[in-house]
Amino acid sequence: MLIRGAEVDGLPVDVRIRHGLVTAIAPALPREGTEAVVAAGGGALLPGLTDHHLHLFATAAESGAVLCAPSAVPDAAALSAALHRAAPDAHGWVRGVRYDVSVAGDLDAAGLDRLRGDVPVRVRHRSGALWVLNGPAVAAVGLDTADRPGVERDAAGRPTGRLRQADAWLADRLPAAGPLLPAALGRQLADHGITAVTDAGPALDPAAVDAVAAATARGDLPQRVLLLGAPLGVPLPDPGPVAGPWRIGLPGGGLPGHAALTARIAAAHRVGRPVAAHCATGEAVLSFLAAVEEAGVLPGDRIDHPLLVPAAAVPEIGRLGLRVVGRPGLIADLGDDYLRSVPPARLPDVHRGASLVAAGVSLGLSSDAPYGPLDPWAVMRAAVLRRTRSGGTVAAGERLAVGRALAGYLSPAAFPGGPVRRVRVGVAADLVLLGAPLGEVLRRLDTALVRLTLIGGRPVGGSLLTREAAPG
Structure with missing residues (x-):
């Protein structure tokens, strides 16, 4: 392929x-010969974008689900209408995703039955940690006799329909799903200009790893894939996904003790794996900092999408040389909730950006899809503007310069926030051709500008997928 008239590093080439x-x-x-010619028309040619933290299987599973976020269903009546409009799948189920309590409160089976109770319905909380099942769904999966942690029960011992941290258990009791990673997901990523992804699924079993490898081999998932949850010390299929830092989850409650956390970090380091600490709270960030300092830092150690980073932690993250993967896209979706629920003194800690960069921290950006917007350009806009859905602003002092926001998607998958990749002779042709010069791209930050995405030189997405055979 010959790309004519592209802007690379500010020059037409x-x-x-x-x-x-x-x-x-x-x-x-x-x-030369019959090579295809693409007329760039002065559009910027960039390295393909890297989403440094998303959930491939959960994102794929959202296809066909009812969006239960406040932006789509602002109240209980709207949610009920959306659930009733949804056609049950081939097995008779309706599935909702990204539920927020601001829509209809803390749902349980009885509350969900009032919204729709004629077919099995399951609704996932926006955090990803909680499923709510209605009465028919409770019966279908045998929740009455379930003996496992995470099944919430009332004072009489009856299941409430609320199920925490039990995705694998629930999946085993649901009707068999279709393809786990459909080609539509790979195309959707490519249409945004994404050529590499880091899957953040925890503790992936061999079947999940094989599913990713099969999807990449088929070309359904053309992106290069890094797996945070790849098993420690177990070789992965070659060619196929590669192992990234080992994901350690530090939830909002029930943090592991210092000794246990330090041991987990050290175990990953012993087999050459950095760690990616999923920190849900400021306390989790501080706990991880203490543990990783004792265990010793391995290049590539990182903190993933912390909602709150205490001010005292910022210089410590820089001193230890840790990386941070942020998810500022949630500001546009949930920013009004932050303004209501986060104490004013803690608001500067929310989804930090500029202060981390100023402290010398390598900051990569990500979607955390499906829990945040998949569109990288929307994430960049949120990092730059920090504007909520209603027009408010969350921690304006943490705004990133627009070039720095783009750089958050241009660093290598193994080193989020590291040196920006460049279009150079000899590099893999994982590229995105945009429909405008870089200056306009930075002003607009719009996924509609993605004209052509290439992975290994092969067109995989964008508005220009047909090769031009005539000379340009």
Whole structure:
């Protein structure tokens, strides 16, 4: 392929791609043989974007689900109407996702029955940690006789329909699903300009790893994939996904003791794996900092999407050389909730950006899809504007410069926030061609500008997928 008239590092150039690599960059290159020619028209040619933290299986599972976020269903009546409009799947179930208590309160089976009780319904909380099942769903999965942690029961011992941290248990009791990672997901990512992803699913079993490997081998998931949950010390299929830092979950409640957390970090380090600490609270951040200092820092150790980073932790993160993967896209979706529920003194700690960069912290950006917006350009806008849905602002002092926001998606998957990748001779042709020069791209931050996404030189997404055979 020959890309003509692209903007690379501010200059108009032609770019030749062969055998999956960038092989030539010059002000003017002649067409050779029958190579396809793409007229860039002065649009910026960038390295493909990397989403540094998302959940592939959960994102795929949202296909066909009822969106239960306040932006889609502001109250109980709207949620009930949406659930009734939804056609049950082939097995008779209706599924809702991204529920927030502001819509209809703390749902349980009885409350969900009032919204829709004629078919089995399950609704997932926006945190991803809680499922709520209605009466028919409770009966269908045998929740009455379930003997496992996470099944909430009332004073009489009856299940309430609320199920915490039990995805695998629930999945085993649900009707068999279709393809786990459909081609539509890979295409959706590519249409946003994403060429690499880090899957943050915890403790993946061999079947999940094999499903990712199969999807990449088929080309359904053309992106290069890093797995945080790849088993420790177990080789992965080659070619296929690669193991990233080992994911350690530090939830909002029930933090592990210092000795136990330090031991978990050390165990990953002994087999050469950095760690990615999923920190739900400021207390979790501080707990992780103390443990990783005792265990010793391994290059690549990181903190993933902390909602709150205490001011005292910021210089410590920089001193230890830890990386941070942020998810500022949630500000646009949940910012009004933060303004209502987070104490004013803690608001500067929410989804920190600029203060981390100022402290020398390597900051990568991510979607945390499906719990945040998948669109990387929307995430960048949120990082720059920090504007809520109603027009408020969350911690304006943490706004990122627009170039820095883009850089958060241009760092290598293994080193979020590291040196920005460049379009250079010899690099893999994982590229995104945009429909405007970089200056306009930075002003608009709009996924509609993605004209062509290439992975290994192969067109996989964007508005231009048909190769031009005629000379440009």
